[in-house]
Structures are given as C-alpha cells and as structure tokens.
Amino acid sequence: MAILDLPRNILVENGAIHYLGKLISSKGGRKVFILMDSFLARPPLNLHEKISLILMKSGIEFKLFTNFSGEPSTKHVEDALTHFNDFQGDCVLGIGGGSAIDLAKALSVFGKSMDTEWNGIPNYKKLDRLPLFAVPTTSGTGSEVTKIMVITDFVTNIKMNPSHPDLVPDVAILDPELTLSLPPNFTVYTGLDALSHAIEALLSNRATVMTKLFSLEAIKLIEKSLPKVFEDGSNIDSRREMMLASCYAGIAFSNASTNLAHATGRALGARFHIPHGLSVALLMPFVIEFSLDSCQEQLAEIALALGASPSLNEEKLTSFPISALEEYNEKFGVWNDGLKYIDTQKLIAEIPALVSDALSGNGIATNRKVPTEQDIQNVFHLLAEKLSSRNSQTVSKIKIK
Template identity: 35%
Template sequence: MQPQIHQLLMPEKVIYGQGALAELGTAASAYGTKALIISDPIMLKSGVVEQCAASLQTAAIPSAVYTGVLSEPTHLYVEEALAACRENGCDLIVAVGGGSCLDTAKAVAVMMRNGGFIGDYRRQRFMHAPLPLMAIPTTGGTGSEMTKVAVITDTRNDEKMMISQPELLPRVAIVDPLLTLSCPPHVTAATGIDALTHAVEAYLSRKAHPVTDALALSAVRHISGHLLRAYRGGSDVEARSHMMIGSMLAGAAFSNASVALVHGMSRPIGALFHVPHGISNAMLFPAVLEYSMPEAQGRLADIGKVMNPGLGASALSDAEWANAVIRQIKQWCVEMNVPNLGQWGIDRKRFDGLLGKMAADAIASGSPANHPKVPGAEEIVKLYRVCYEYDFNQ
C-alpha cells in the first residue's frame, strides 16, 4: 500500500495570550515600513484600530486606515481597500476584526501583487507572493487568522466565492482573547458555532489526516466546554480564552483538511439571503449531521467522547455517542436562540425558487465532495427544505 503524504500549512508566527495585541509593532517591524489597517466601524469606534496604529507607531511604522467592511466581505470592499493600499504606498497589511475584515485583507494582500479580479483565483494560481499580512481576530470563531481560505461575495450575481491557496495565509496571527470581551451574545453564538462547525467538519472530512484530527479534537474540547459560558458571560476571560484557542485550532484544522457539506450549503444562504455565516452554519448543522449517519457515525462518536468527558466510562455504542453530539448541538442552538431558515424571515416562495441555484452553487464550491456522505443536487435540495422548518427542540 502506497504511504500517504500530507502537509500542514500555518502562519509562520502565532502570538497568542491576554494582551498579545501589544506585540503588534515589534512583530510588524520584520515585515514592512508602512501599514494599511483593514477593519470595520465597530473596531474604529471601540478604539481597537487606534491601539493597532499606536503599537505600529512604537516601531516607527506609520499606517493608513480602511474601515469600510460593513458586512460579510464583498469584491467591492476588496477593490476599495486595494485602492487605499496603493494610494498610501503601503507594503504591509494589518487586519483587525472578525472574519469579514480578515478575508478582505487576505484578498487585498494578494491582489496588490497579482492582476485581474479576485474571483479569477478560484480556478487559477496566484503568480506572485502577497504583501505580508498580520491578522488579528476580535471574535472567537472564524479562525481566518490561521487559514489559506478567503470567502468573498461577488455582489453582481450574489455568489460567495471560496478561494483557497497558500498565498492567502497570514504571515503572523495575533490572537488576544481580551479583544473579544465586547462581543455581544448573538455574535458570540454565531462565531462559536462557526468554530465548532470548522472543527467537526475538519474531523469528518475525507481529506482529514492524523495532525488535523488532533487539532480538530482539541478544538472541540476547548469550544464545547466554554461556548455557553462565553455566551452567558461575555466578560468571562477564561471562557473567552478557551474559545479563542479553540477557534485558532479549528481554523488550522479545516484549512488543512477542508470543510464539508455544512459550509457548502451555508455559503449560498449567506450570499442570497444575507444570513451571517455562523448563523447559517448553525441553521444547517444538526440536520446535515443527521443526514450523514451512518457514514459519519464512527467519527461523530469520537467527537461525542470529547464533548462529554464525564460519560467516558459508560458503555455507549457509536450510534449513541454520535446522536449525543447532534442532541448537544441542538440544545445549544435552542439556548442561544438560533432560528431556522423560516424563522429568520426568508420568504418561502423566493427560497423555493432558488433551491436549484443554491444546490448547484453548494456543489460548485467543492466542499460537499469532502463530506463522508456525498450528496447529489436533489439530496441537497431536500436538506434545504428540511432546514427551512427544522425544529431544534426535537
């Protein structure tokens, strides 16, 4: 039997811990002489953007600022930030915020050195190395600081474009849980479920390997033990720290093993109905796992044992462990007020009319092909219908 060869791609430096943001200037001095800070109005108002600029200034690195990321990232934000980067002569990108800011910044970093349209790079390679990128997440969820993936919406056709290439990896990730203390509960819920989905799908993926398995299961351990604590008490620094570590590990896991069916189905919902990514994942997560049995049963059982360490000595079957995972996720969705698609307010007639496009876009993303049970378009359409009126209480 031919031995399998795997690889692990990660940022060249990860700085993490309470107060890690203070290290930005020192770390940046190795990468550039003038920075573009890419962020959003919330981070600007909170003073975090100013903190970044001040830290850079301690290393004699001046900075310009783009804070136009108002929603999930679009090609328009990329073009605006790209223009700001060129106009200000920046040779370093600093991204601070949620996954939208980080993904926008990834696209800017590569497009500064490569021509064309960002969507072209779904199917062609970047020919030139990007500008150095330093990624600073402020939510415990997307894991974008650890990944070679950017998801950018083409607003011309409401399509989420997933671009995955090594050049998108940040050079440095700065992970400071203190930056997440101001996250409101609904953002904590959305990003926390997103991180858990990353970990679970990385473990279930057909591209998983022993190192990504270790990262994914460790992420599950951190997230499952602290998600509700972070949701209930935003100032719980210990819970926030575990969520940031879990998100970081899950990001590294899925960046190297890929995500699967939940993410494939989630992207069209976000693009067409503007549902935040983490929430759309949560809307789909239990139903997709139920669909995945029994092909995913053994691996879900492994996850169940990590999520429920107190039951370790009990003699449950794989099916019982797997069902415990699904039951737990449903309970969390109820407690964190996650709606189904219908409860979100998506018009049923428009939803039904777009099911064919949604299924086709999901398959085209490539993620469903990594799932333990690979669906066809008709099965995805059926799953969307189930999720529209899914009852998390059952």
C-alpha cells in the same frame, strides 16, 4: 500524507496586541495598510486609537480603511485597492472578524499583483503577495490561520472561497481581551462556526492524524467554554479558550476542508444575508443526519469530545452530535434568530437556486458521503420544516397570551 500549512508566528496572550509594532517591523514593514471592521473604529470601542498609538511608538506609518460592511465582496476589494495604491503601503493588516481578515488576504494579493485572476488563485504555484498580519476580534472564523478567503462576487452574488497555501497570514495575534466586547449573539454565531469547522474537518475525507488532533481539541474547548462566555462575556479565561478553539479549528479545516454544512451555509447566507456562523449552525444538524451512516467512528469521537458518556451504546453515541447541536441551537436562540432572516415560504421557493449555489462551491467532494442534488434539496427542506414548526409555536404562544 499529512501536511500542515501554518502562519510563521502565532502569538497568544492577554494584551498580545501590544507586540503588533514589533512583529510588523520584524517582517520589514514600514507602511502598513489596515483593514478594520468599521464598528471597531467607533465609540465606545475606538480600537483604532489603541492601534495608532502602538504603531506610532514603533515608527510605523499606517493608513486605516473601514469602508466596508457585512461579508466582503469584490467591490470592497476594488475600493480598498484604490486607497492602498494611493497610500503605497508595503504590508497589510486585517483586524476584526473573518470579513476584515479575508479582505486583507485579498488585498495582500491584488496589492502586489493586480493581474491575479480570482478563479485561477488555487492553480498558481506561488502567490506573489505583500506581508500579511491578522488580528482576530472574534472566536470563530479561524481566518487568521487559514489558507482560504471567502469573497462574494459583486456581480453574481456567489461566494467564492479560493484556497492557496500562500494565503495563510505571516503572523496571527490572538489577544482574548479584544473579544470581551463581542455581544452574546455574535459570540454564539462565531463560536458555533468554529465548532462546525472542527466537526467538518474531522468528518472530511481529507482529514489526517494532525488535523484530527486539532479538531478534537477545538471541540473539547468549545463544549467547555462557549456556554460560559454566552452567560458571562467578561470571563477572560473562557474567552482565551474560545480563541484557541477557533485557531485550532481553523488549522484543522484549512488543511482538511469543510464540507456540506459550509457549502449549503454559504449559499443560504448569500441569498438571505445571514451572518455566516448563524447560517452554518442552522444547517449543521441536518447535514450530519445525512452523513450519519458514512462516518459513525468519527461521530463517536466527536460525541465523546462534546461530553457524551462513554457508556452509551454505539447507536446513541453516533447520534449524540445531532442532539447536541440541536440543543445548542435551542439554548443559544439560533432557531429563533434564523426566523429573523428567513421567511420559510421564500426559503422553499429559493431551494433550487440554493442547491445550485451550494454545488458551485467547494465542500461537496470532501463530504465523506458525497451528496446528490436531491440530497441537498432535502437538507434545505428539513431546515424549512424546522423553522416553520418554530414559527407556528411562536404564533401559538402569542395567541395564548
């Protein structure tokens, strides 16, 4: 059975943010609580000023909340809820990356029903929440179209990722102009996150004919556009294609699930405080290598979407995605960036805890080849070996100089 959970409205256009007031009013919003990444509300961006003018023209009252950083936690939710209750808003708007939008999702639920239980969210027949609007300023998480939110438990430091159809925003506004200021490294992290969403959704044992369609289109767009925006962040056409790719990949994984790369990536990111897209990109080649013998047909389709020649034999076509991902990590500096966050000896010491964290989240059972505890250990050991090798090469180069 193939079912898609989607926002009621998805608007894609250069300058689409100018329709924000009209869309909020159309859903009955009069007092909107805005969660915005703090750097967006500071010079030189000052995005809050543009948003303020748009909402004031529509006669909409608003309250801006930017007091959060990094990936959202239950503490951030509690802080936002205090300000929301003082404001007495009637709808919620998330502007920024996945963190801001996921925080907005949580607030839309707890702002309406404070007695909602985190662990019980997937089991509710219906979530009673406030109207929810999402405006992404990155092209990666796809959170504007997904039924998933990632919130770290402030006490246990475990990333929770509850899923429910009612967490899909009512409205998603995709304005490529809002991504023009994204620096090259975060353009890469978010772009590779979107690529992992698309690939994992296609490899998931819950993939359907519809999610496959969105996955393959997202992969094709990323292969075409990510290198271009990495080289030239002002390329608005490629920025638009990356926004569409992120949206398509979000639709795909929201309805088919991610799997082992995200299960391990969430654990790695939480333990080493690594940007989410970077942590997943570091692990993707090793996860696909583990799954190689269980999804050859799907990997061949992914290879063609990534630009592989149809004339390649079956073995080379199947392994092509691994080499393509490793090449991306090399070209975009992912391996070197990983070393900025990870001490390889500490990584090895933390592997038992990382495995436990990975097993505690979702994405294990949806892997086409379900991993054992030992399999997950091997994935982390392969990453440690790769980073150790890179570190040795760097030291050698310094000595030669």
